[in-house]
Amino acid sequence: MRIPIPEWRISLALFFTFSISFLNAQVINRKGLVQRHIVKVTTFDPLSSLSVGNGKFAFTVDATGLQTFPERYEKGVALGTQSEWGWHSFIDVAGYQHVETLKQYNLNGRTTSYSVQWNEPERNKNAANWFRQNPHRLQLGNIGLELTKKDGSPAGIDDIQNIRQQLDPWTGEIKSYFTLENVPVDVSTYCHQDEDQIASNIRSNLIREGRLKVRLRFPYPTGEWADMGTNYTNADKHTTSVETTISNGATILHLLDTTRYYIDINWKNNGSITQKQKHDFVISPAQDQTMFAFSCRFSPNKKLQPVVDFYLTELNSIIEWQQFWNRGAAIDFSGSTDPRANELERRVVLSQYLTKIQCAGSYPPQETGLTYNSWFGKPHLEMHWWHGVHFALWDRAHLLEKSVDWYAIAEKNAKKIASRQGYQGIRWQKMTDNAGEESPSSVGSFLIWQQPHFIYFAELLHRQKKDLRTLNKYKNLVFATADFMASYAFYEKEKDRFILGKGLIPAQERFKPEETFNPTYELAYWHWALSMAQEWRERLKMPRQKKWDSVLKKLSPLPVQNNFYLAAESAPDSYTNPDYRTDHPSVLGALGILPASKMVDQKIMSKTFNLVWTNWSWNDTWGWDFPMTAMTATRLGLPEKAIDALLMNIKTNTYLPNGHNYQDDRLRLYLPGNGGLLTAVAMMCAGYDGSKEINPGIPKNGKWKVKWEGLKKMP
Numbered sequence: 001m002r003i004p005i006p007e008w009r010i011s012l013a014l015f016f017t018f019s020i021s022f023l024n025a026q027v028i029n030r031k032g033l034v035q036r037h038i039v040k041v042t043t044f045d046p047l048s049s050l051s052v053g054n055g056k057f058a059f060t061v062d063a064t065g066l067q068t069f070p071e072r073y074e075k076g077v078a079l080g081t082q083s084e085w086g087w088h089s090f091i092d093v094a095g096y097q098h099v100e101t102l103k104q105y106n107l108n109g110r111t112t113s114y115s116v117q118w119n120e121p122e123r124n125k126n127a128a129n130w131f132r133q134n135p136h137r138l139q140l141g142n143i144g145l146e147l148t149k150k151d152g153s154p155a156g157i158d159d160i161q162n163i164r165q166q167l168d169p170w171t172g173e174i175k176s177y178f179t180l181e182n183v184p185v186d187v188s189t190y191c192h193q194d195e196d197q198i199a200s201n202i203r204s205n206l207i208r209e210g211r212l213k214v215r216l217r218f219p220y221p222t223g224e225w226a227d228m229g230t231n232y233t234n235a236d237k238h239t240t241s242v243e244t245t246i247s248n249g250a251t252i253l254h255l256l257d258t259t260r261y262y263i264d265i266n267w268k269n270n271g272s273i274t275q276k277q278k279h280d281f282v283i284s285p286a287q288d289q290t291m292f293a294f295s296c297r298f299s300p301n302k303k304l305q306p307v308v309d310f311y312l313t314e315l316n317s318i319i320e321w322q323q324f325w326n327r328g329a330a331i332d333f334s335g336s337t338d339p340r341a342n343e344l345e346r347r348v349v350l351s352q353y354l355t356k357i358q359c360a361g362s363y364p365p366q367e368t369g370l371t372y373n374s375w376f377g378k379p380h381l382e383m384h385w386w387h388g389v390h391f392a393l394w395d396r397a398h399l400l401e402k403s404v405d406w407y408a409i410a411e412k413n414a415k416k417i418a419s420r421q422g423y424q425g426i427r428w429q430k431m432t433d434n435a436g437e438e439s440p441s442s443v444g445s446f447l448i449w450q451q452p453h454f455i456y457f458a459e460l461l462h463r464q465k466k467d468l469r470t471l472n473k474y475k476n477l478v479f480a481t482a483d484f485m486a487s488y489a490f491y492e493k494e495k496d497r498f499i500l501g502k503g504l505i506p507a508q509e510r511f512k513p514e515e516t517f518n519p520t521y522e523l524a525y526w527h528w529a530l531s532m533a534q535e536w537r538e539r540l541k542m543p544r545q546k547k548w549d550s551v552l553k554k555l556s557p558l559p560v561q562n563n564f565y566l567a568a569e570s571a572p573d574s575y576t577n578p579d580y581r582t583d584h585p586s587v588l589g590a591l592g593i594l595p596a597s598k599m600v601d602q603k604i605m606s607k608t609f610n611l612v613w614t615n616w617s618w619n620d621t622w623g624w625d626f627p628m629t630a631m632t633a634t635r636l637g638l639p640e641k642a643i644d645a646l647l648m649n650i651k652t653n654t655y656l657p658n659g660h661n662y663q664d665d666r667l668r669l670y671l672p673g674n675g676g677l678l679t680a681v682a683m684m685c686a687g688y689d690g691s692k693e694i695n696p697g698i699p700k701n702g703k704w705k706v707k708w709e710g711l712k713k714m715p
Contacts (some may be wrong), residue, residue: 004353017637025285028332030325030708035550039658041165043071044157046076048657050167050174050240052191052198052317055296055360056084056401058370059143059198061418063163065176065187066200066214070230072157077660078228078372078669081140083196085300087377087434088221088259098690100127102420103438105514107503108490109702112421114503115440133434136376137217137366139229140298141200141254141263145187146215146282147180147206147487155180159258169353169660170325172597175403175413180206191357197297199313214283215295216263218254226666227373232279240279249307252281261300264652268293268306295543298651324356329394329710331685332680338703340647343655345357348681350659351674358671360399363406363434378431378439381687382450382507383672384457385593386624389529390678392460393686396714397708404457407477410436418484425483428454441458446505446513447486449522449586452529454481458715459532473697480547482533485526498555499525500568506569510579518569520558524590524599527555531597558590558599565590565608575611582620583611592632595689595715606636607693613641621644623661623673631714632683634697642684643704646677659712677715 036404041048044063051060060079062069067079068406100123102113116122117132147155165176176187185204192199206212220234223229238256244253244701249266265273270286285292295309297303308316326700333345352711364379366386370399384403407428413436414426429436430444438445458474489498499515510518531547537544559569565572565587574587575582586611591605609632626645633641647653653673654662661673684697685708698704 003210013479024636028330030330031170031322033330033332033334033345034325034349035168037169037346039167039169040478041657042163044072044160044163045657046073047660047662049073049077049079050165050658051357052172052174052189053357053370054191054193054196054320054360055356055402056362056370057191057196058082058357059189059191060064060167060371061174061189062144063165063176064145064178064185065165065189066144066158067142068147068215069157070144070228071141074228074230075553075665075668077656077658078230079142081227081298082137082370082372082377083140083141083298084219084363084370084434084486085196086140086261086298088138088140088256089136090221090223091257092130092134092296094126096128096130098127098128098131100124101131101606105503107514110422112503114117114421114445116445116506117440117442122497122608131437132431133223133376135226136221136223137373138221138256138259139227139372140261142215142216142217142219142229143296144215145185145202146213148211150174150181150211152335152513156300158620168322169349172321173314174640180211183209183211185212185328186378190310190313190317192295192297192308192316193309194316195297196299197294197295197308197313199293199308199310201291201293201310201314203291205290209286210284212292213285214282214292216265216281216296218279221277225374225376227377229372230618235278238279240281242275244274251302252625253455261298262298262302264299264303264307266295266309266344268310271529285707288452291540324396328352328396329682329712330708331681332707333705335705336703337649338391338643340643341704342679344643344647347655347659347674347677350655353386354659354674355390355671355678356399359675360391360402363386364401365671366430367670367672368667371669375431375668376439378433380444380450381428381432381453382430382447384450385453386511386672386675388457388675389460392464392678393682393712393714395712397461397464400457401461404454404461404474406436407454411433411477411480412439412481415480418487423484423641424487425480426477427484427488428481443505443509447507447509449507449525451485451488452525454478455529455532456715458536463715464712470482471536475536475540478533478536482530482545484547485530486545486547489526489551489555491554498551498556499566501558506568507589508584509567511571516570518556518559519567519586520565521586521589521593523556523558524594526599527599528594528597559603561679563604563607564611566606576614578617581615582617583614584622584625585671588612588632590630591635592628596635602636605632609633609641610640611634618648621650621652623652623663623670624676626650627673629678630680630697631683635688636681637696639684639695639697639699640701642680643699646680682711683714686713688714 070079101115162179174189219231228696239493243253252263295307358367364384368374388400418427431439506519559566629645630642660669663670
């Protein structure tokens, strides 16, 4: 039986909710909209695990409502416990130096160094692998149930029956029900929205029988490309101990090399904690009860304040989630007769939930968020656009601003990269970490399309606030970004033009860096960003920067062949070579991600779009390619194609029952797809600068009915 929240807490929550709804004067029934898409689970499906989180911390559970069977989910959406602060490095016994990762390239008549993955010699190879691997994001711990059968043996997955689980995005609650030998178990799980903490309330007669306990296990990092949080080997390489105990709680200290963090646990009723073996602890509720509520907080530093109990965590989650849903934008597709409309609405609602809990922290997120490691848990800055732009378009710019402010931390190392390579300004990293260190990569180090992102972010924030403070806050980084971009452009004297490259890999990662120059999308993005940086100077009553203008004036035009835009000028076989019709069709981003400009001929782009649509190997694409295609279709006046792109029946465009964008066996979730979907749908409804049509990306065939509010136009 569910224990009710005390009446005064309900009244307070209702007061907040009523006040918010009144201020927003909602047209859309937002609660009804969100709760139409409550996620329901009835089996132990490794791809249907559910998460709670707050943007800087997330916790993923199996069908028991906690992390009881993490090994079962290793090859699915793993049962992760991750934070934005939780990082670890193995001890460097070889004394590697980052300079050992640098390789010299002769490009455009001069020598430049890039941090890459070496094949040989062995020392350089090992150094590069070391700096890719370290630091890596930590799986902080597993919190699950220890369930025992009547005969005293441990209960397994097959013993868990009658599963009924649901995630309510409106409140942030995961409610789980199951039976063990016909005895019901109810588990309610929340994440505190201000603390790195989860809280659960468990109700079952199994507690009274001594057959249900709470188990905490602490894995060791794998040091591999991925980490599922289930490495229970290497027990002697780290230590876990109960540091303090009180009558209804305890503090655990976990030490791994130079990394340490604390786990503070609080429980409501009587109980005790014991250590079963190294890194394995059990909380045993007293057997005079049928309910056990507990909270578990993770922290990099020892905290003096007590852990927030379950009931206040529940209240916090309810209030904060209702504020989230009421204060941002909303889109309602109810009443549409196109059979795809409900699925699109489901993806939109669940993508908002997932990006809020996984991508709304103070650092750029990794592509698998706070669930499991990909690329050692490190973020990729070219993906930050897909993770973050939608927040501004959905009237939640404050969530984007949190991670944009991190670039001031990364500036120091970004400036070092530019200086080392002989450029002015700052060259933003590709694969990095919280400190902004550069990770060696034979692909990433040559990417440049992350470079203009900062100017795009700053402009979105300025559009939201339209104040001098925002201009002054970001101007130095905007200008330093533009300084690099202008100095990176190489002047070809014989053709009297500036080119991009050689020595780059485009967003479509199918080209050799030593041979590639003038990719279409990057040329268009360079022109837009330098033009916008000049506009920022004018807003601040500053003179235009002459170097930037000289590059703008003589920047190479977009490469065209047979009236189609090429992927790059160096790739005249862009559409005849099968290898070049795979990966991201980023040529479409020149009019899609970016606004119309004098760089882009819409007739040529229209022909290019049709060629890509019919000839691309869509099975060899990524989750954000479909939103990008939808945005290009919208700007070209092709709303039917925009919808078709968003809902294309391709594996990498799969959205699992929990809302995650599935890619393949390696990337079972891919948050750039979720963020891209939200960006595209916002543009398809609210439009873009210069668009006059209502819902320009929504078909006008009578099958689509859409209501929306709060969305912002895209540049």
